[in-house]
Amino acid sequence: MSAGRAPAAPPDLEALRAQWLAQWPAALACWSRFTKLSEPRWCFTAEDAQREGLTQSFAMIRLDDHAVVVNLRLAAELNVQAFALEILAHEIGHHVYCPADLTDNARIIARIRWALPTKEHLAGLVSNLYCDLLINDRLQRAHNLRMVGVYQALGQGASDRLWQLYMRTYEILWSQTRGSLVDAFQDDQLEGDAQLTARLVRHYARDWLDGAGKFAALCLPYLLDEKSQGARWASGWRDMEQAGQGGFPSGLTEIEAGEKEGAVHPAYDPELAGLDADPDELKNDGRGAQPSASAQAGGTRGQAREPFEFGQILKALGLKLTDHEIAVRYYRERAVPHLIPFPERKLPQAVDPLPEGLDTWDIGAPLEDVDWLHSVLVSPRVVPGLTTVQRVWGESPGQEPEKEPLDLDLYVDCSGSMPNPQVSTSFLTLAGAIIALSALRTGARVQATLWSGARQFLKTDGFVRDEAAVLRILTGYLGGATAFPIHILRDTFQERHPPARPAHILVISDDGVTTMFAKDEKGNSGWDIARMALTNARGGGTFVLNLYQDWSKYPDLVKAAEMGWNLFVIRNWEELVKFAREFSRLKYGGDRV
Amino acid sequence: MTTASGPLLETLTRRLAETPPDFLAEPRLGPAGQVSVDAVVADLLRTLGADDLRPADLTALRPPARRAKTERRWLRAVLLASWLLADPWFAERQLWAEAHGFLFSPELRELAESAEAPKLMADADRREELVRLCLKGLGLRPANETEAQAQDRLTTISTAERQRVIQAARAAEERARQIREELARQAAQEAADKWSRE
Numbered sequence: 001m002s003a004g005r006a007p008a009a010p011p012d013l014e015a016l017r018a019q020w021l022a023q024w025p026a027a028l029a030c031w032s033r034f035t036k037l038s039e040p041r042w043c044f045t046a047e048d049a050q051r052e053g054l055t056q057s058f059a060m061i062r063l064d065d066h067a068v069v070v071n072l073r074l075a076a077e078l079n080v081q082a083f084a085l086e087i088l089a090h091e092i093g094h095h096v097y098c099p100a101d102l103t104d105n106a107r108i109i110a111r112i113r114w115a116l117p118t119k120e121h122l123a124g125l126v127s128n129l130y131c132d133l134l135i136n137d138r139l140q141r142a143h144n145l146r147m148v149g150v151y152q153a154l155g156q157g158a159s160d161r162l163w164q165l166y167m168r169t170y171e172i173l174w175s176q177t178r179g180s181l182v183d184a185f186q187d188d189q190l191e192g193d194a195q196l197t198a199r200l201v202r203h204y205a206r207d208w209l210d211g212a213g214k215f216a217a218l219c220l221p222y223l224l225d226e227k228s229q230g231a232r233w234a235s236g237w238r239d240m241e242q243a244g245q246g247g248f249p250s251g252l253t254e255i256e257a258g259e260k261e262g263a264v265h266p267a268y269d270p271e272l273a274g275l276d277a278d279p280d281e282l283k284n285d286g287r288g289a290q291p292s293a294s295a296q297a298g299g300t301r302g303q304a305r306e307p308f309e310f311g312q313i314l315k316a317l318g319l320k321l322t323d324h325e326i327a328v329r330y331y332r333e334r335a336v337p338h339l340i341p342f343p344e345r346k347l348p349q350a351v352d353p354l355p356e357g358l359d360t361w362d363i364g365a366p367l368e369d370v371d372w373l374h375s376v377l378v379s380p381r382v383v384p385g386l387t388t389v390q391r392v393w394g395e396s397p398g399q400e401p402e403k404e405p406l407d408l409d410l411y412v413d414c415s416g417s418m419p420n421p422q423v424s425t426s427f428l429t430l431a432g433a434i435i436a437l438s439a440l441r442t443g444a445r446v447q448a449t450l451w452s453g454a455r456q457f458l459k460t461d462g463f464v465r466d467e468a469a470v471l472r473i474l475t476g477y478l479g480g481a482t483a484f485p486i487h488i489l490r491d492t493f494q495e496r497h498p499p500a501r502p503a504h505i506l507v508i509s510d511d512g513v514t515t516m517f518a519k520d521e522k523g524n525s526g527w528d529i530a531r532m533a534l535t536n537a538r539g540g541g542t543f544v545l546n547l548y549q550d551w552s553k554y555p556d557l558v559k560a561a562e563m564g565w566n567l568f569v570i571r572n573w574e575e576l577v578k579f580a581r582e583f584s585r586l587k588y589g590g591d592r593v
Numbered sequence: 594m595t596t597a598s599g600p601l602l603e604t605l606t607r608r609l610a611e612t613p614p615d616f617l618a619e620p621r622l623g624p625a626g627q628v629s630v631d632a633v634v635a636d637l638l639r640t641l642g643a644d645d646l647r648p649a650d651l652t653a654l655r656p657p658a659r660r661a662k663t664e665r666r667w668l669r670a671v672l673l674a675s676w677l678l679a680d681p682w683f684a685e686r687q688l689w690a691e692a693h694g695f696l697f698s699p700e701l702r703e704l705a706e707s708a709e710a711p712k713l714m715a716d717a718d719r720r721e722e723l724v725r726l727c728l729k730g731l732g733l734r735p736a737n738e739t740e741a742q743a744q745d746r747l748t749t750i751s752t753a754e755r756q757r758v759i760q761a762a763r764a765a766e767e768r769a770r771q772i773r774e775e776l777a778r779q780a781a782q783e784a785a786d787k788w789s790r791e
Binding site for chain 2: 117118172175177178188189191192193195196199202220221224265267268273
């Protein structure tokens with residue numbers, strides 16, 4: 001459905017749309033007179049809402065395309081049609097105040113997850129409740145919007161403790177009489193938590209990221225309560241459930257400073273509780289709200305998240321990605337800061353491009369080849385394929401020697417003995433990603449083969465320049481037996497002679513790499529094939545291995561090293577960094593740099 | 594006790610938020626301090642229609658230096674309350690007797706014990722609490738509020754009540770945390786047992 005256009009609206013909903021649309025400028029102005037957002041997408045039917053992904057609530061946002069989506073039919077059914085300004089201003093608040101963008105939304109969820117042990121899957125819901133509190137408090141107090149009225153209209157019937165906490169918090173924040181939003185109760189813990197929540201909302205109104213973990217720690221006991229878990233009201237308010245759809249946040253693989261340490265119950269924060277806490281007592285049991293010395297000095301900064309944690313955050317953002325797609329993005333993000341100079345071969349002399357006039361540009365040729373200036377000079381009325389021209393280039397001998405990248409032939413072991421890179425960090429996979437991305441950056445082509453047992457393999461379609469295809473192979477997992485695909489190595493290099501580019505062979509494995517030296521299906525010796533491949537590749541070969549002892553303890557590996565293979569053992573981050581550094585220094589033959 | 598409608602709450606909380614630094618200065622206690630609280634209170638009550646302070650009041654507001662530890666906080670709260678009560682709304686109504694009662698009330702002493710004057714001014718909840726306590730002490734309630742609303746809000750933000758319920762929340766969280774840790778320990782133990790069996 002295009003923004004603001006809904007051709008088949010029933011007359012009553014069309015009138016409602018006009019009424020809501022009239023409030024849109026005022027809703028934008030609540031945040032700033034400079035706020036600009038495209039008109040909301042209106043849904044009149046269940047099908048419209050389904051198409052927009054608006055399945056539970058009557059309104060929602062998407063951060064990637066800055067969309068506000070409103071289901072007018074549901075809004076009318078829920079009796080909130082009179083609160084157009086309040087609801088629209090609230091949704092705009094998600095775009096301009098909290099969380100404002102996808103990355104900050106991810107950062108909130110990451111912080112909240114630390115405070116929800118066993119209930120991490122509810123991080124999205126808690127994040128939504130927290131952002132709503134911040135936005136609503138601002139709208140009610142600073143702009144006198146009738147947020148109380150919205151909740152009075154929406155909230156009838158719920159009785160679980162999470163609901164009581166949430167509504168009592170609003171009563172305190174907005175000086176409402178006890179019982180105006182939720183039936184009055186006698187529960188000191190609940191009252192205390194509501195007081196703390198109200199103080200937290202005010203205290204962290206500006207630095208709301210820092211309050212997220214505390215809010216979640218406060219919510220945890222209520223989320224463990226079975227009645228609250230089944231509360232349907234909360235799912236009906238999930239206007240950020242699909243907020244991440246279509247986008248992708250960056251910088252999430254690393255744990256931020258203070259992210260973990262901030263997940264403490266506000267009752268232990270003297271600033272919020274207002275109690276004269278014994279600082280020694282809090283310090284001793286590790287619950288003090290003041291960040292520890294390590295946190296102040298960076299805390300957990302620099303630690304990386306595991307791929308499954310990374311994936312859970314993305315899913316909580318509303319991103320619909322498979323574990324494999326998440327793993328591809330995870331290893332790519334972790335590899336990119338560590339790319340190395342991939343070996344290249346020097347050719348005797350480069351050639352410089354020499355312009356040699358113009359030729360007709362025909363439809364089917366790349367659009368960027370069109371020389372628009374000369375095309376317009378030929379005819380001011382451009383007719384593609386008729387008046388369009390492109391520059392023709394010749395070559396003249398240049399001054400500098402040309403560099404030709406080595407191709408990369410990558411073999412990734414994913415037998416049962418290897419860790420699944422989609423679940424926990426695999427430093428071997430990371431090493432492979434660094435090498436493959438470095439190679440692609442220099443213009444090399446990469447052939448990637450994922451292998452496990454006999455005839456159990458996946459590979460790219462030869463040497464390719466498709467980064468995603470290579471990373472998909474690299475992060476795949478078969479988890480079967482162990483049998484190196486000798487036939488692929490053989491077929492790749494048997495007939496690979498100049499002028500074909502030289503290639504580097506990179507094998508990622510554990511001690512199962514020695515199956516490479518067994519006989520192939522034709523009875524040929526694996527040793528002979530390995531030697532032939534290394535010779536014909538002309539770019540050297542490397543084994544990156546996950547071993548628990550030195551490779552010199554394995555006779556076959558010693559023999560491989562004598563043949564000319566480079567061997568690296570990588571079990572942790574330090575070994576990975578050392579490998580990357582040494583790999584970039586390696587020279588493959590006299591004519592390479 | 595029934596209360597009459599008083600000034601707007603926001604007017605008074607704003608007045609408190611804009612307290613001049615002189616009213617937050619150290620009260621004179623023996624040779625130390627800068628502000629003579631007795632003089633400030635005498636001026637205030639005179640503005641509100643009273644005669645001179647009684648000797649007992651003067652003694653209370655001029656404690657010797659040795660009682661500084663117990664009286665300093667209260668004197669600072671009295672200074673802050675004096676600034677609040679100097680609002681023209683009170684002066685117009687000549688509420689000196691009620692104001693005198695509030696300044697020497699146990700409620701103001703209790704509030705002073707819970708927070709120092711700068712916090713009573715800077716913290717929004719404490720500010721509101723002081724204003725509401727003051728109005729209640731004068732037999733008033735904020736304009737546009739019913740008695741029930743005023744009492745409910747005062748109970749909600751009352752320091753004593755807040756500390757009691759937050760202590761309860763902290764105790765409950767402490768119990769829940771211990772249970773969670775025990776469950777996590779049991780789960781880890783079961784996982785380890787299962788692993789060693791296999």
